[in-house]
Amino acid sequence: xxGMNDLFSKELQARRWITQKALQAFESYGFSxxxxxxxxxxxxxxxxxxxxxxIVSKEMYALEDRDGTPICMRPENTAGTVxxxxxxxxxxxxxxxxxxxxxxxxxxxxxxxxxxxxxxxVGAEFFGTDAPTADVELLSMLxxxxxxxxxxxxxxxxxxxxxxxxxxxxxxxxxxYFEPLRDQLCSDCQRRLETNTLRLLDCKNKTCSKxxxxxxSILDFLQEESKQHFEAVKNGLTQLGIEFxxxxxxxxxxxxxxRTVFEFIAESGLGAQNTxxxxxxxxxxxxxxxxxxxPAIGFAAGIERLxxxxxxxxxxxxxxxxxxxxxxxxxxxxxxxPQIAHKLRQANIWVDFEHRKKSVKAQMRRADRxxxxxxxxxxxxxxxxxxxxxKSLDSGEQRFxxxxxxxxxxxxxxx
RNA sequence: GUGGAUGUAGCUCAGUUGGUUAGAGCGCUAGGUUGUGGCCCUAGAGGUCGAGGGUUCAAUCCCCUUCAUUCACCCCA
Numbered sequence: 001x002x003g004m005n006d007l008f009s010k011e012l013q014a015r016r017w018i019t020q021k022a023l024q025a026f027e028s029y030g031f032s033x034x035x036x037x038x039x040x041x042x043x044x045x046x047x048x049x050x051x052x053x054x055i056v057s058k059e060m061y062a063l064e065d066r067d068g069t070p071i072c073m074r075p076e077n078t079a080g081t082v083x084x085x086x087x088x089x090x091x092x093x094x095x096x097x098x099x100x101x102x103x104x105x106x107x108x109x110x111x112x113x114x115x116x117x118x119x120x121x122v123g124a125e126f127f128g129t130d131a132p133t134a135d136v137e138l139l140s141m142l143x144x145x146x147x148x149x150x151x152x153x154x155x156x157x158x159x160x161x162x163x164x165x166x167x168x169x170x171x172x173x174x175x176x177y178f179e180p181l182r183d184q185l186c187s188d189c190q191r192r193l194e195t196n197t198l199r200l201l202d203c204k205n206k207t208c209s210k211x212x213x214x215x216x217s218i219l220d221f222l223q224e225e226s227k228q229h230f231e232a233v234k235n236g237l238t239q240l241g242i243e244f245x246x247x248x249x250x251x252x253x254x255x256x257x258x259r260t261v262f263e264f265i266a267e268s269g270l271g272a273q274n275t276x277x278x279x280x281x282x283x284x285x286x287x288x289x290x291x292x293x294x295p296a297i298g299f300a301a302g303i304e305r306l307x308x309x310x311x312x313x314x315x316x317x318x319x320x321x322x323x324x325x326x327x328x329x330x331x332x333x334x335x336x337x338p339q340i341a342h343k344l345r346q347a348n349i350w351v352d353f354e355h356r357k358k359s360v361k362a363q364m365r366r367a368d369r370x371x372x373x374x375x376x377x378x379x380x381x382x383x384x385x386x387x388x389x390x391k392s393l394d395s396g397e398q399r400f401x402x403x404x405x406x407x408x409x410x411x412x413x414x415x
Numbered sequence: 416g417u418g419g420a421u422g423u424a425g426c427u428c429a430g431u432u433g434g435u436u437a438g439a440g441c442g443c444u445a446g447g448u449u450g451u452g453g454c455c456c457u458a459g460a461g462g463u464c465g466a467g468g469g470u471u472c473a474a475u476c477c478c479c480u481u482c483a484u485u486c487a488c489c490c491c492a
Contacts, residue, residue, distance in 0.1 A: 002483085054490050058416080076492085105492080110416080112486055121492060188489070199490085253491060263492095275492060302492030329450040360450050368452040377451060393452065 003109070003117030013317050014307050015120070018149060019102055022122045022301075025145035029137065031098040031124050036080040038104065042070035048079035048285055050255030052195075059107040073106040076254070078282070078298055079289070081125055086291040093292050096128035102303075114273030114305045123279070125298035130283055132229050135260045136236030138297050142277055143242050146264060146301075151309035153267040154276060156243065159250035160230040160259050161280070162222045167258075170221040171197055177215050184211065198251040217248040226259055233260055256282040260297065269312045270305055277301035323410070324390075325367035326353040329360055329379030336383055340406060349410055368393060378403065 007015075023033075042062050049056050055075045062072040074080050081101060085091045102122045111117060126138050139156070146154055161167055174197050182190060186205040193200060201212045222230065237244050244262075252261050261280030270276070279299025286294040326341055328334040341351040352370065354363045360377065367375045375391050382388040382403050389398040390409060401409040 059490080107491075109490070110488090111484095112488095115491070119492065123492090191489095196490090204488090272487065273491075278492065300492055305492065327451075333450095359445090361452080362445080364452040366452085372452095375451075379450060381450085389451095391451070396452090 001117070003111035003115075005116065005118070011307070013319075014310060014315060015303055017315075017317055018303060018306050018310060019122060021148045022100070022102070022145050025141055025148065026100045026124060028144075029098070029141040031100045031126075031141070034081060034084060034099045034101050035103065036074075036077065036084045036101070038073055038106075039071050040074050040080050040083065042072045044079050044083055044289070045072065045075060048082070048254075048256050048289060049076065053253055053255060055107060055253065059109055061106050061108055075107045076105055076300065077101050077103065077121060077123055078125060078254075078256070078285070078300070081123075081298075082286055082289050082291070082296075085127070086286070086289060091127055091286055091291050091294050093128070093294060096126070096134075098124070098126050100124035112273070113271040114302070114308055116304060120303040121300040122303060123298060123300035125296055127286065127294050127296040130229070130259075130281070130295035132232035132236055135229075135233045135281065135297055136240065138279075138299065139233075139237060139262060140240055140242060142264065142279075142299055142301070146277065149306060149310055150313040150315050151266060151276070151306060152269055152313050154264050155245060155267060156237075156262060156264050157247045157250050158233070158237075158244050158260065158262040159247055160219060160222060160226060161252070161257050161261050162218060162226045163258055164284070166221050166223060166226060167218070170216070170218045173216045173221065174198075174200075178211070181211055184208075201249040201251055212249060219246075219248060229259055252278065252280055256285040256288070258283045262299070264301075266305070266309055269309050273305060275302075276305050276309070319371070320350070322352045322367075322370050322372040323350045323374065324352075325363070325370065325372040325375045326351060327360055327363040327367065327375050327377045328353070329377050329381075332380040332383050333378035337378060340378070340403070344406060344410070347407055347410070349407075376401070376406070 042060070045056050045060065051057065060072045060075055062070060065071045081099060082091070085097065085099070090097055100123060102120065104118050105121050106118055108117055109115060124138065124141065126134050143156065162170065175193065178185070178189075178193055178197070178200060182193065184207055185193070185200075186203065186208055189200050189203050189205065189208045192203070200208065201215065203209055203212065219227075219230070234244070234246070250261060250263055257280040259281040261278075263278040264276045265274045266276050267274075277299055278301075279297070281295070281297040283295035286292065286296060324344065326337045328337055337353050341353055344351045352367075352372070354366060358366070364375065372393055375393060376388050377391075378388060386403050388401055388403045390401045391398045399409075
């Protein structure tokens with residue numbers, strides 16, 4: 001399938017490691033894990049992400065359930081998380097709720113570097129307060145996690161989108177600003193002027209970008225409350241020593257965002273998709289989805305992008321090696337090996353041996369290629385005398401062991 | 416959805432201005448005497464030259480179509 005990958009041990013190892021780091025960081029902030037289904041009712045995303053967004057209007061894997069219900073594969077997991085928490089009555093105005101998730105998301109786009117149709121997001125959501133300290137806590141947690149990964153330089157961009165009314169005012173102003181300049185805009189931006197005015201702000205075209213620089217700033221349209229919130233977030237970050245950059249050009253593609261929005265971008269290594277994690281506050285979403293009025297803030301990070309960065313920055317995970325490879329020298333050895341291996345494996349020692357008919361030399365080469373730590377050659381001689389030589393493939397040294405009680409050779413190392 | 420690049424052995428890539436049996440390195444297999452790896456040496460296996468069609472006496476090489484991969488746009492993690 002285009003944009004959907006088969007993953008093997010090596011790739012999976014890096015992903016697991018990165019995810020593990022997230023769990024470590026998130027748990028120290030008191031977030032607990034949730035998991036929701038890949039399939040959700042289509043209407044959930046229409047109501048949350050927004051009907052007119054690209055994600056919903058042209059990137060969803062949508063289908064009809066057998067009973068006719070329109071369903072789809074989730075393109076993101078905030079909506080599903082909110083749905084799940086509401087269904088289980090875990091969201092109330094009285095208490096906070098901190099959760100995180102990790103799982104596959106699906107968007108039918110053209111794949112490119114750092115963008116797949118099936119991709120994995122790690123995300124967290126903090127419900128129940130609109131205190132700026134919550135924004136700071138979430139960002140700090142994300143920051144801590146990203147810092148624990150070898151992904152090169154990253155930068156935190158923040159902005160405030162204000163409340164819906166403020167944003168509406170701003171959009172109006174933005175349109176009146178750009179309308180007279182229409183002819184100078186690139187064709188994409190002329191279209192954006194109608195469809196997605198905010199996106200006009202981060203056009204890569206030089207002229208557009210220059211004009212955008214001069215455009216009104218959303219920050220000037222914030223009412224006192226939103227303004228104070230944003231100030232408090234900035235102060236909080238500064239107090240924790242977390243560097244950030246304010247950029248009025250930061251916009252998000254999902255409709256539900258309010259006030260604080262942010263993005264961690266990688267300074268190199270990802271090509272055009274340099275956003276590594278992004279999110280924002282969504283104070284109205286829970287209510288819009290039929291729940292109580294519960295403010296929240298969250299983020300999602302793309303695991304595949306982090307893996308790319310980690311690999312480019314030389315993440316090297318020590319591969320697991322077989323503890324022992326048993327090599328047969330003759331038929332007697334060959335007959336005994338499965339039983340000997342069985343005993344060791346029950347003690348969780350990684351043992352391997354060749355099943356096909358091979359020479360000792362071939363078996364040795366195989367053991368070497370597998371990077372086995374040790375080998376033991378077994379033939380009539382060893383079985384009868386109950387004494388074999390365990391050879392270290394690293395040092396080449398051999399040590400005598402009792403074949404009938406091989407386990408004892410390991411007990412010191414495996415206690 | 417749009418645009419560019421690429422598609423030759425398991426992997427990384429040469430190559431033929433169209434001409435009989437398509438190459439290298441790495442990897443793989445087997446040997447280098449009797450039961451011991453890594454280095455070295457020798458031999459070997461392995462390719463519908465992405466697929467389909469066209470031009471030609473002849474195509475892996477030229478033309479068309481298609482598929483796949485990849486990068487970028489749109490958009491986004």
